[in-house]
Amino acid sequence: MNDEQLFLLIQKAKEKDQKAQTKLINIFWVDVFSFVMKKVKDENDADEITVNVFSKVLSKLDMYDPHFQFKTWVLTIAQNTVIDFWRKRSRENQDPTENLDEVKNQFAKSPEELMISNEEQKKIIKTIESLDANYQDIIKLRFFEEKSIKEIAEELGISVANTKVRVMRAKKVLAELLKNNEFDDN
Numbered sequence: 340m341n342d343e344q345l346f347l348l349i350q351k352a353k354e355k356d357q358k359a360q361t362k363l364i365n366i367f368w369v370d371v372f373s374f375v376m377k378k379v380k381d382e383n384d385a386d387e388i389t390v391n392v393f394s395k396v397l398s399k400l401d402m403y404d405p406h407f408q409f410k411t412w413v414l415t416i417a418q419n420t421v422i423d424f425w426r427k428r429s430r431e432n433q434d435p436t437e438n439l440d441e442v443k444n445q446f447a448k449s450p451e452e453l454m455i456s457n458e459e460q461k462k463i464i465k466t467i468e469s470l471d472a473n474y475q476d477i478i479k480l481r482f483f484e485e486k487s488i489k490e491i492a493e494e495l496g497i498s499v500a501n502t503k504v505r506v507m508r509a510k511k512v513l514a515e516l517l518k519n520n521e522f523d524d525n
Contacts, residue, residue, distance in 0.1 A: 340366065345409060353400045361504050364393050368500060370410060371417050378421045386488050386503075388424055392417045394507045466516050474509040481506055 340348075348366075351359030371392050376385040395416050403412055467478055480491045492502040 346405060349400065349403065349405075349409060352397065360397055361500075363396075364504060365500055367410060367413050368393075368503075371413060374414055374417050375421055379424065383487060384424070388417075388420055390488070390503050390507050392420050393503075394511060395420065397507075398511070463517065467513065469516070470509070470512060473505065474512055477502075477505050477509040478513060481509075 348359050348363055352363050368389065372385055372389045375388045375392070376382070379385050379388065392413070396413055399416070403409065467475060470478070476495065477491065480486045480494065481488075486494070488499055488502050488506065491506070492499045495502065497505075
């Protein structure tokens with residue numbers, strides 16, 4: 340694909356053309372996945388990070404400067420996402436007794452706090468139920484049943500690439516709905 344064709348594809352993707360977005364993801368998927376895999380050495384983590392990278396790429400397409408190579412821009416986002424991954428991982432691996440007081444306080448929630456927590460959970464489930472059936476299935480399989488991208492692809496009879504795009508879109512739609520519904524019931 341020459342620079343002009345790539346530029347046109349990026350333009351279409353910016354305009355939310357789903358076929359263009361999918362094609363853009365497919366073109367750069369292997370490069371990004373390989374790059375991430377070298378950094379994290381775990382296929383599941385690399386898969387998850389790569390999906391995250393393309394979610395960021397699509398949401399930030401307006402920020403792309405055509406004076407730079409698109410691949411370089413995408414790999415920069417990948418690099419930053421990997422750094423975030425390792426930061427989060429190191430926070431998770433801190434001394435477990437460090438936050439013992441916080442944990443104790445968490446279990447000492449008042450009945451009101453527990454009720455609010457249950458209400459939030461019900462809101463999230465209600466929001467998921469309002470989604471398109473395809474998105475509901477993807478979210479259920481990925482986040483409730485914790486299936487891998489490959490397992491979801493096999494179960495739904497679609498390609499792995501298509502599954503990755505669907506997971507990314509479902510997460511994006513759900514996040515947007517949750518953000519918009521956050522203040523509705525107050």
